[in-house]
Amino acid sequence: MSTTTTTLPEAPEKPRTLVDMNWDPITRIVGSLGIYTKIDFNNKEVAECYSTSSIFRGYSIFMKGKDPRDAHFITSRICGICGDNHATCATYAQNMAFNVRSPAIAEWIVNLGEAAEYMFDHNIFQDNLVGVDFCEQMVKETNPSVWEKAKTTEAPHAADHGYKTIADIMTALNPFSGEFYRETLFVSRYTREMFCLMEGRHVHPSTLYPGGVGTVPTIQLFTDYLVRLMRYCEFMKKVVPLHDDLFDFFYEALPGYEKVGQRRVLLGCWGSFQDPAVCDYTYKNMDEWGNAMYVTPGVVVDGELVTTNLVDINLGIRILLGSSYYDDWEEAETFVKTDPLGNPVDKRHPWNQTTIPRPQKRDFDNKYTWVMSPRWYHEGEKGDGSKSLALDTGGGPIARLWATALAGKVDIGYVKATGQSVKIYLPQTAMKPEVEFEWKIPKWSNAIERDRARTYFQAYAAACALHFVEQAIAELHAGRTKTWEPFTVPEEAIGCGFHEAVRGVLSHHVVIRDGKIANYHPYPPTPWNANPRDVYGTPGPYEDAVQNTPIFEENGPENFKGIDIMRAVRSFDPCLPCGVHMYLGNGKVLETSHSPMFGMVK
Amino acid sequence: MTNEALPAEHDGPGPQPPEAVEILWVNGGLSCDGESIALTGATQPSVEDIVMGAIPGLPRVRLHNPFLSYENGDEFMDFFYRAEDGLLDPFILVVEGSIPDEDNKPEGYWAAFGADRATKEPITTCEWIDRLAPKAWAVVAVGTCAAYGGIHAMQGNPTGAVGLPDYLGREWRSKAGLPIVCVPGCPTMPDNITETLLYLLYQAAGRAPFIPLDEALRPTWLFAETVHEGCDRGGYYEQAQFAEEYGSRHCIVKLGCWGPVVQCNVGKRGWMAGVGGCPNVGGICIGCTMPGFPDKFMPFMDEPPGAKISSAAIGIYGGAIRALRNMTMGTLNKEPKWRHNRPELTTGYQPQAYMQKKEQTS
Numbered sequence: 031m032s033t034t035t036t037t038l039p040e041a042p043e044k045p046r047t048l049v050d051m052n053w054d055p056i057t058r059i060v061g062s063l064g065i066y067t068k069i070d071f072n073n074k075e076v077a078e079c080y081s082t083s084s085i086f087r088g089y090s091i092f093m094k095g096k097d098p099r100d101a102h103f104i105t106s107r108i109c110g111i112c113g114d115n116h117a118t119c120a121t122y123a124q125n126m127a128f129n130v131r132s133p134a135i136a137e138w139i140v141n142l143g144e145a146a147e148y149m150f151d152h153n154i155f156q157d158n159l160v161g162v163d164f165c166e167q168m169v170k171e172t173n174p175s176v177w178e179k180a181k182t183t184e185a186p187h188a189a190d191h192g193y194k195t196i197a198d199i200m201t202a203l204n205p206f207s208g209e210f211y212r213e214t215l216f217v218s219r220y221t222r223e224m225f226c227l228m229e230g231r232h233v234h235p236s237t238l239y240p241g242g243v244g245t246v247p248t249i250q251l252f253t254d255y256l257v258r259l260m261r262y263c264e265f266m267k268k269v270v271p272l273h274d275d276l277f278d279f280f281y282e283a284l285p286g287y288e289k290v291g292q293r294r295v296l297l298g299c300w301g302s303f304q305d306p307a308v309c310d311y312t313y314k315n316m317d318e319w320g321n322a323m324y325v326t327p328g329v330v331v332d333g334e335l336v337t338t339n340l341v342d343i344n345l346g347i348r349i350l351l352g353s354s355y356y357d358d359w360e361e362a363e364t365f366v367k368t369d370p371l372g373n374p375v376d377k378r379h380p381w382n383q384t385t386i387p388r389p390q391k392r393d394f395d396n397k398y399t400w401v402m403s404p405r406w407y408h409e410g411e412k413g414d415g416s417k418s419l420a421l422d423t424g425g426g427p428i429a430r431l432w433a434t435a436l437a438g439k440v441d442i443g444y445v446k447a448t449g450q451s452v453k454i455y456l457p458q459t460a461m462k463p464e465v466e467f468e469w470k471i472p473k474w475s476n477a478i479e480r481d482r483a484r485t486y487f488q489a490y491a492a493a494c495a496l497h498f499v500e501q502a503i504a505e506l507h508a509g510r511t512k513t514w515e516p517f518t519v520p521e522e523a524i525g526c527g528f529h530e531a532v533r534g535v536l537s538h539h540v541v542i543r544d545g546k547i548a549n550y551h552p553y554p555p556t557p558w559n560a561n562p563r564d565v566y567g568t569p570g571p572y573e574d575a576v577q578n579t580p581i582f583e584e585n586g587p588e589n590f591k592g593i594d595i596m597r598a599v600r601s602f603d604p605c606l607p608c609g610v611h612m613y614l615g616n617g618k619v620l621e622t623s624h625s626p627m628f629g630m631v632k
Numbered sequence: 633m634t635n636e637a638l639p640a641e642h643d644g645p646g647p648q649p650p651e652a653v654e655i656l657w658v659n660g661g662l663s664c665d666g667e668s669i670a671l672t673g674a675t676q677p678s679v680e681d682i683v684m685g686a687i688p689g690l691p692r693v694r695l696h697n698p699f700l701s702y703e704n705g706d707e708f709m710d711f712f713y714r715a716e717d718g719l720l721d722p723f724i725l726v727v728e729g730s731i732p733d734e735d736n737k738p739e740g741y742w743a744a745f746g747a748d749r750a751t752k753e754p755i756t757t758c759e760w761i762d763r764l765a766p767k768a769w770a771v772v773a774v775g776t777c778a779a780y781g782g783i784h785a786m787q788g789n790p791t792g793a794v795g796l797p798d799y800l801g802r803e804w805r806s807k808a809g810l811p812i813v814c815v816p817g818c819p820t821m822p823d824n825i826t827e828t829l830l831y832l833l834y835q836a837a838g839r840a841p842f843i844p845l846d847e848a849l850r851p852t853w854l855f856a857e858t859v860h861e862g863c864d865r866g867g868y869y870e871q872a873q874f875a876e877e878y879g880s881r882h883c884i885v886k887l888g889c890w891g892p893v894v895q896c897n898v899g900k901r902g903w904m905a906g907v908g909g910c911p912n913v914g915g916i917c918i919g920c921t922m923p924g925f926p927d928k929f930m931p932f933m934d935e936p937p938g939a940k941i942s943s944a945a946i947g948i949y950g951g952a953i954r955a956l957r958n959m960t961m962g963t964l965n966k967e968p969k970w971r972h973n974r975p976e977l978t979t980g981y982q983p984q985a986y987m988q989k990k991e992q993t994s
Binding site: 167212 | 705
């Protein structure tokens, strides 16, 4: 417990008195997460933070020996809100392993389904879960002075969204009784209907297969999707300015709020939405088809785009131990020595991972969690620190928009990446004229900007979907309606799939031997965000983000709600079923920071 | 999440209905939270219809679900402690996720929900079930995991997972005499969740008879029929039109669909507001509502062994029927012969008869 992972002032202004403050479970997220902190109320800081989760299911274990064609059906069940992202990513890995390329119209159908998933999931999370942290009831209970200010602050975009003051927006976000809360619940349903049109069922799809889809492409299918999409476009014309007003207000009302949830800019995005003209699912062409994706894959370090090459991204992945209840797999079999291009594959890469659980008591001085530490190896990392970077996803959208903006590749009319921003064009809808939104690279990777990016990405997904509908209908009109390509399962093969789950990076790695699954390791976003110190002592992303969080809440210890901590944690869109799907466990501890200068713990 | 509308009125004999019913939702089984998400997708009724009093005759409903809860941590768990202490009564306990065997390892645990307030040690989900089930008015297992074990009880799993009826015992009865109510599906079709809760709330209010359940503890009105019986592709089966590739409009039993032997209403009801589903929209039925799921249906993409026999048997009949229907359809696709663009009238109209009739009436 000697490693300090914090940027807290070396000498706090007032003597430290730490108070235990715990929330277990954290609600309004997916899955079971507990946050255990020590708060320094004198200096208004979080001094320590531990995060725990509490289920183990064992997918990597029970998938061994199963038919590789079943992988997408099984892995979908990892997550109940973005299971389709897993199913889609699994089919990408299957396609590579089975050497099959889906027909173009099938890719458009999958893209439309995944776009609907982003539209639905970000919408319900932002305004029915995160939004409650910004609602009237919550702000009144945590920051009465902010509520008073909100009542007299006119909303700059009132004409666009209809709420006169910031307080009106907050009132509309009250759970169930709030008008906007109920509207977003409604929107979360017709967006799921859009999803079901393409992938059959939410959240575990019925019509996805390796080689394509079972969805029958008809005029009705795309019409039913399009009318709902246009309703959503109109909704976004209200939602984007509404959130800009709300989030800008917090910077104004609480100077210094940019520090809540802030950490170094270390963002990963594995790319989303295949371009069927380019994507052949071969490993050797992966750089080319990865760069053709409609969300560009990329790693952003300190604001610089390090790579957009999926081969580099793939080879850089390392699964580290250090604080986790596993035996090392150095002595276990190396499944994949080199990739199909001849590059060496690290022993700590998911293709070569062997999960050897070692249940034991929690010991904060040694092993204290079942979560492993995914890292991305960056040769160019400066300084004396580890070259295995603790990338985060920022809950997905901020990393996607940041990588796409810097790469400057996407240009489809409805969306244009400029090199420093992303422009999103939504055409005229029933009641509103056309609009162009521009997401600009923010100054910080923090809670507010993660939340703001989520709203802009909702509009981005809708704009992409407009393009996909046009492309799909063009295929239909041309009579190219075959949606599935036959394949045979090889005796020996490897495959990898890269995708963006709603909350961020998602990879599936499969090794096939004797026609069965010999090794399968999915790495969803939450292990990237919610992991502990690795073997080099590098802390996981939650640790930085929560530990750096100053306390703005006006309540003292007696009725402390921890709202600033909640906003920091929820900005990452935690999804614990993804985080713990392959771990045994009695909890993970994300923050073990301790400074000897701290005063006594009450 | 409280409906403070009027309590249900009750005119009949018998005990007075409760003024309010609490719904305590434990998502801490081995789950994916898919049923909590499905809850938010339901429209018939919606979750807000239930908690905001939009449906007549319901008691007040207070829902305590971690996905939707305003409260966090201890404030949230307080409802569960109060239920344990008998201070929340009556309540419906909803369990999501399969139930692991916590005794199959020397230490640690597989699934927990909240933590002990004094020691901060996690409280296992099994522990919560042991504490709350005896005090619950009804216990509902949502999702196939909670009902029968589901995907996490797959062969080769390390957790020893089972469904709630295996954990509590099939003969288990709540203090109100109800068996465990299972609403399977992976995930559960959204409206099947809310409709079952609605029924139980009516029953609690004395406005509905004892909930009808089948041998697998499923509500009979939702799960009595097979997918095939409600599938809009059933007609293709009858005519022996079987798809050879995914994406076809025809019956997909040869591609791995188990619909003819799976009890589920999704083929008929769709997934959300009638949209989506499984074989009705081109997705093979993998049997996700059934106690034998998933192992008895794997590998999913192979033709079910029984379908080989039945689809072969229907081949001759279906082919003949289709040929006859095509003949009839050919006739029906032609307009009657008196509709033409020639100058003469050939409809059989008799002007004299009309004139005579007119004269008679005038």
